Structures are given as structure tokens and as C-alpha cells.
């Protein structure tokens with residue numbers, strides 16, 4: 317964090333299964349609180365990792381629109397699954413965040429007490445490439461935007477990222493279209509590839525000097541040509557399984573030029589406005605604040621909590637809600653995510669993780685909706701102009 | 711205390727109901743003594759026989775209207791109350807007893823009672839808001855104690871209460887529940903049900919039963935179509951799903967009607 321990390325010089329290395337356990341132990345030893353994928357309630361979610369046995373070894377997942385099932389794999393891969401419902405957002409930008417408390421001192425005075433921010437060293441272990449990309453998007457919005465978000469900045473400081481490339485993407489993933497996966501070259505301190513051919517092992521590349529230092533302290537082998545080829549195999553077969561696509565060609569013009577497309581009405585007939593898509597999305601950042609007081613009238617607290625453009629209250633101004641219809645709310649979500657986010661932050665709001673597709677209780681699939689709009693778009697609509705980003709104007 | 715209304719007088723009224731919602735107030739154990747200090751309980755038969763004459767600053771009304779007498783009594787309650795808050799599914803949607811609205815009350819009456827002519831009842835069980843203007847509705851079967859305490863807190867402080875109208879799904883995601891609909895294939899009313907329970911049932915691996923009634927924009931036809939096509943829920947189960955504590959809430963009523971068999975056997 318902060319100054320761009322110096323580029324590491326080390327060559328790729330190989331860790332054995334024991335090496336993976338030692339890497340995790342090393343992180344604990346250095347005082348990191350480690351969070352990573354683990355099985356809970358028949359799904360793979362993020363949780364504390366105390367040892368490698370906490371990883372979903374031998375488990376995979378089956379995901380289609382509105383459907384998720386944990387499935388037993390035929391091998392004992394540690395990372396043989398795609399992303400689950402949780403993401404780093406839950407930790408770095410928590411669902412509920414107390415901001416401050418006001419305490420009355422006497423009749424006329426009160427004191428504002430800022431909420432405490434826990435000091436901790438955090439390591440994410442086993443993030444997928446799209447999840448690392450999502451953190452980069454949230455960094456862009458919450459750290460390098462017009463104002464820095466203090467809560468996010470405090471949580472994000474001193475966070476170590478150990479990523480694992482994808483060997484088993486789900487049918488809902490479309491990272492290839494968003495150029496965020498299934499492999500990755502940078503963005504994490506360590507980048508692992510799980511190799512299941514021959515000896516079960518991990519190809520490891522350092523993405524930062526912190527990662528490099530970590531590797532130096534672990535017993536490892538230099539990677540051979542075979543290891544590097546095995547990685548290519550993993551990525552090639554993952555890429556071949558990634559069938560879902562989102563054509564992003566002039567997507568800003570496409571969506572903003574079709575604000576009155578009848579497809580929005582068709583989506584609104586299906587959409588429940590339940591907000592699941594935004595809450596599982598690793599980049600959505602909208603919040604509201606809730607103020608509470610105590611019965612004695614001596615204390616007031618303000619808490620920030622996740623909100624969503626799908627809730628009616630979200631745009632409640634004056635007497636009514638601005639986005640009264642589900643059509644208006646879905647359209648806001650999709651156009652913001654894929655188009656006006658680019659105006660605001662110079663990046664798409666979507667990393668292609670597919671969570672919003674899997675966890676939509678009626679299986680609405682944004683890739684299909686964009687595709688429908690593209691195929692039935694009036695060619696000569698005048699698109700909305702791109703608004704120059706405040707970041708660019710600097 | 712600033713901005714609030716001093717020490718308000720509060721009356722608690724019962725209509726057709728099970729008393730569970732009133733008891734939620736008594737089960738606010740941690741806050742009860744403080745509440746008793748901040749408000750004046752002027753009429754609350756479940757708690758005390760002492761009765762103070764109205765008018766009252768706040769009336770909490772539990773239960774639905776099922777008899778001609780009650781239809782008259784609720785008007786009197788409205789007349790002597792500055793703020794009228796309905797509490798629970800009975801008061802806000804007619805309650806479980808609104809199942810009668812889908813049947814033939816005359817038939818029940820003659821079958822169930824030895825002297826049916828002694829029973830003076832209306833054909834339908836209806837929400838309080840169908841009879842008199844209501845200032846605030848607290849949903850739930852029963853209501854959530856913390857929501858009631860929050861409303862009292864808000865009134866005392868003169869602020870808006872935090873009682874969101876979005877879906878139960880939002881609460882699921884806030885507390886980190888796994889979605890039982892998507893991950894287990896369990897039918898769940900959460901996406902069309904108003905929040906308030908902190909997604910209690912999904913936290914225990916159950917689908918939402920809809921205690922808090924329809925959420926702010928309940929798209930029940932879409933959810934029902936998904937349950938039918940993807941989770942293979944049959945018509946009678948769909949009817950039952952939407953026809954429980956909030957059977958007569960308009961969105962749920964329309965949805966359960968849609969899945970009724972052509973000929974209803976009674």
C-alpha cells in the first residue's frame with residue numbers, strides 16, 4: 317500500500333503440500349490474521365484460517381444462475397472451486413460499521429467519540445484473480461477517489477494478498493471478458509498456481525518484495541520448465557471452461573444509448589429488487605447511515621451499513637423515491653456497474669466474478685441482459701456522452 | 711430529553727390476536743425498567759389492572775377486526791389516541807385468522823359452535839388500517855422486541871425510527887447468512903418479505919416464512935414462477951407458502967389466489 321511496491325526479482329518457485337502449510341504457519345508467526353476460503357453451511361465462504369485443514373480440500377462447487385451446490389471433487393485439490401458468496405469486501409468494507417457515538421455531558425454539551433478501528437495485520441489467503449481485481453477497483457473508488465474513505469483505508473493498510481489462480485472456474489464466471497482471470501501476473505504479494513499433475517504442488521510467484529521476503533524464509537525448490545508448462549496447462553483448461561462472455565465493445569455507448577430499451581421492462585418483470593446482486597458484488601460500495609438513540613436520551617450512535625440501489629429508500633428524497641420502479645433500479649445498477657462507473661472511476665465496476673448471477677434468487681444474468689440489449693439495439697440511437705472523470709481532471 | 715414528547719402516556723389495546731405481540735413488550739427485559747421510567751403505561755391489561763383515563767399520546771394496537779363490536783371499538787381508540795401504532799401481522803394484515811377470508815365463515819360457524827347464533831362475527835378478518843388511519847405499522851408475527859423498543863426510542867427522541875422496508879435478503883447478507891434458496895434449494899419468501907427479524911430463519915437453515923409481510927416492492931409472481939419451475943414447488947404448496955400469517959396482505963393474497971386450483975373444495 318502507499319508507494320508502488322518495488323518489483324521483485326525472484327524466479328518462480330515450487331512449494332510442496334507441506335510447503336503450503338509452512339507458508340500459512342509463517343503468516344501466523346508474523347502476526348497476520350489470516351482469512352481465506354473454508355466450508356461452512358454447504359458452501360465455500362471466507363473465514364479465519366488457522367491451518368491448511370481449514371481449506372476446502374477436496375471440495376468444488378457447481379454454479380449456474382440462481383443455483384450453488386458444494387460438490388465433492390475426485391481429487392484432493394485445496395483450491396478446486398470458484399468464488400463463493402463472500403468477498404474481501406466483507407472484511408475491508410464491512411456490512412455494519414459504527415462511525416461515532418455522541419454522549420451528553422450535561423444539559424447543553426455533548427462529546428463525540430469516534431468509533432475505534434482495530435489495529436491488525438490481515439492476510440487474505442487464496443483469493444482468486446477476480447477477487448484481487450475487485451480489491452483494486454475498491455481501492456480506486458475508496459482510496460483514490462475524490463475523498464478517501466477512512467474506514468476502508470484503515471482496514472486496507474498492511475493487508476497481505478496471497479492469490480491462487482483459477483483451475484476450476486464456475487459456469488457463472490466470465491473473468492476472461494473482463495481481463496481479470498483466470499490467471500494473473502501482478503496485484504498480489506504472492507501468486508500461487510495449484511498443480512495437480514504428478515506431485516501435488518504449488519507454483520509460486522512473488523508479486524511484491526513483501527512476498528519475496530516471505531518466500532525466502534520458506535523451504536522451496538526452483539521451478540522447472542515442466543512446472544511452468546503445468547501452469548500453462550491449468551490456465552488453458554480453465555480458459556476453455558470459461559464459456560460465459562460479456563462483450564464489452566463500446567458498452568458505455570450501448571447501455572447509455574438504450575435507456576428506453578424494452579428489455580428493461582422485461583427484466584423488471586423478473587427482478588425481485590431484493591438487492592442480493594449488489595450485496596454479493598465485490599465492488600458495490602453503497603451505504604446508508606442509521607442513527608440510534610438510547611431510552612434515557614443521553615447517547616446517540618451513527619452506524620454505516622451496506623445499502624443498495626435496489627432499495628426504495630435509497631433514493632428517497634422529499635416526499636418520494638426517485639427510482640420508484642424496479643425497472644429504474646435495475647437499470648441504475650447495470651448502467652452504473654458497466655458504464656457510468658467508467659466515467660466516475662476510469663474502470664468498469666465489474667470484474668466478471670459471476671456472484672450476482674449465482675446468488676440472484678431468480679437467476680437474472682447480466683451477461684444475458686447486455687447481450688439481449690446488444691442484439692436488439694436500435695443502431696442509430698444517440699449515446700449519452702462520456703462524462704470526463706473527475707479523477708482524470710485531477 | 712430534547713426534541714421528544716416528554717413522558718408520553720401509552721395505551722396497549724387488544725383485538726383479535728394471540729397476545730404474543732403485547733408480550734414482546736414485556737419480554738424487553740433489559741430495557742423494560744428504563745422504558746417504564748420514560749413512558750407512562752396508562753392502559754395495558756396484560757401487564758397491570760390499573761387503568762388511567764384517556765386520551766393517550768401513543769396507542770399500540772394488537773389484533774385484527776373480526777366482529778362488529780371491534781369495528782366500533784377501534785374508532786373509539788383512534789379518537790382518544792394522538793399516535794396510533796399497529797403491532798404485528800394481525801393488526802397490519804388480518805393475521806392467521808384472515809385465512810377465513812378465503813373460506814366460508816357461515817359454514818365454519820355452524821360446524822364449530824353448538825349455538826352458532828350466539829356468535830356475532832364478520833365475514834372477514836381485516837387490518838386496523840382498513841378501519842381507521844394508522845400512523846405507523848410494525849410488522850411481524852410476532853413483532854420483534856428490538857423494533858418496538860426502537861420505535862419507542864425514536865418517539866422519545868423525536869426522530870424517525872429505523873425500521874427498513876427492504877427485503878429479508880438484505881439482512882441475510884448483512885449478517886453473513888448463506889442463502890438457503892440458492893445453496894440448498896430451500897423455498898424462501900425472503901426476497902419478497904420485509905426485513906425486521908434479522909433473517910432469523912435462514913440463519914437456522916430454514917426458508918423465510920414471511921412473518922413480516924410483503925416488502926416494499928414485492929414481485930411475488932416472479933418468485934412464485936421460479937419456485938415452481940426451478941425448485942419444483944407444487945401448486946398447493948405455493949398457495950400455503952403465501953397464505954400464512956400475512957395471508958390477506960394484498961401482495962400475498964393475490965399470489966396465493968393465483969395458484970388456487972380452479973375448484974376449491976371446502
Ligand code: SF4
Pocket residue numbers: 593596597598599653665666667668669670671672673
Ligand atoms: S457485477 Fe456481478 S459479475 Fe460483475 S463484479 Fe459484480 S458480482 Fe461480479
Ligand code: SF4
Pocket residue numbers: 594599600601602623624625626648649650652653
Ligand atoms: S451499482 Fe448500485 S449499489 Fe452498486 S455501487 Fe452502483 S449504485 Fe451502488
Ligand code: SF4
Pocket residue numbers: 586587588589590591592593594626675676677678679680
Ligand atoms: S437482479 Fe436478482 S439479485 Fe438483483 S435485485 Fe433483481 S432479483 Fe435480486
Ligand code: SF4
Pocket residue numbers: 592677878879880882883887888889890891892898899900901909912917918
Ligand atoms: S436465504 Fe432467503 S432471505 Fe436469505 S438471501 Fe436467500 S432468498 Fe433472501
